[in-house]
Amino acid sequence: MKEPTIFEQLFKNYPEIVFVMDKKGRYVYVNEKAQKILGYHQDDFTGKHYSEFHFLTENSLHLLKEQYPMMQAGDIQKDMIITAISSKSKKHYYSFWFDTIIHDSQEYIWFVLKDVGNLVALRNEKKQLRKQNFLLAEAVHQTGVGIVITDPNQHDNPIIFANKSFQEITGYRSEEIIGQNCRFLQGPESSKNTISSLREAVENRKEIHCEILNYRKDGSTFWNELTISPVLSPNGELTHFIGIQVDITKRKMMELDISIDLSLARNLQQMLLSHPLKNNLIEIEGFYHPSNKLGGDYYKWHQINEDQYVVTIMDVMGHGIAPSLITMLINAEINFLLEQQIIDPKEVLVKLNDHQISLFLEKNEEIGKFYFTCIYLLIDTKKRRIDYINAGHPDFYLKNGYTVKMFDSTSIPVGILKNYDFRMGTIYYQPNSELFLHTDGMNEILTENGNVFSAEFIERKNLDKINKRLMLTEHEDDVCFIYVKLS
Structure with missing residues (x-):
């Protein structure tokens, strides 16, 4: 069918895409704008029913089939958007309106398609933003x-x-x-x-x-x-x-409970510490300063008879309630040994080691990390003799006049190896000698004083100064030290 001249005259230079169909739905004219945008020639359209040759997507074609009978009847569907696909497979979005035109006593329907790609993109973007905003709002609420x-x-x-x-x-x-x-x-x-x-x-x-x-x-x-x-x-x-x-109310309540438990454990631990002992043969005094973390520092002394005294200081590895509880167990074991008149350093350390191994290492390897270092002294004031074992603990010091002698570790810590043979040392001291023992929490203070283990350092008045200083400062580890004056 040859295209009517009237359509060419009317729509050739029309700024939007124009299609003209007869009442039966066959293309009779497509303007140059449509051919240029969609990439099809006039001959591709002319004479074909819109259902035979279509450049619309399936949904848009279905929409057109639904609306065409109404268009034939003159009904107008507003705000309709259709999707066209060009010969290069590019999608285009159009809104359209239509009207009828009569030529040579025949009625035709002409369509005008306006590019609304930017509008569709904006709508899609808004839709996506609304979806994202909804998800964000739900996430914030939930x-x-x-x-x-x-x-x-x-x-x-x-x-x-x-x-x-x-x-x-x-x-x-x-x-x-x-x-x-x-x-x-x-x-x-x-x-x-x-x-x-x-x-x-x-x-x-x-x-x-x-x-x-x-x-x-x-x-x-x-x-x-x-x-x-x-x-x-x-x-x-x-x-x-x-x-x-x-x-965080539950967490704060748990922290409060833990704080109460730590305070109770610390108080019980301090109750185990020996009180000062003083007579004409020996003077023993201990100093204990807890840190902000509960530890396993501990000291104890006991008079065996008129001439013999046991002095021990120890440090259970770790922080918290567990080392404190282990300290209490060790104290109970030492009390039991003393009641049995077991005072020899080697025998005591072997039994403490067996006790620690049986409680922890043999039953649970993870708990086996709770070993402890210690110094155990058996002092005989009549013989002026000290039998000792230093089991992995910091050095202790003996001052005699203006001479200070250091005694380092003789054995490994307690609770590491089963059936370990602890090595004992022996010291003979002079009248008016002094002993200084401490846990590793004291190391920081000792380092600050440089060469601290001079004769002047191990004096009662100097230890009082350190004691006062510790009372006024916070420290990461417990600090224990013992001063012994031997007449």
């Missing part, structure tokens, strides 16, 4: 931490958003939260110092992380691990604050 957003550009920096978790943590409904300043969660027991730090951080637009006791709607308290972060625009202007709250 997360297990409380999240609020405040607006510092409004009076009193009010809350403008609170997620579901924040409502669950505090007991307040959203309408009771929005518009409030975050301080409404504070109460009589909330730390004034923490509140001051929060206020200062907000005023200075700084991030802050802290723990504070807050109040729920019903008046009950909860520990809040709080992080507040400023949100800045690209040009550095403050737009919002984001607050993240985590209810």
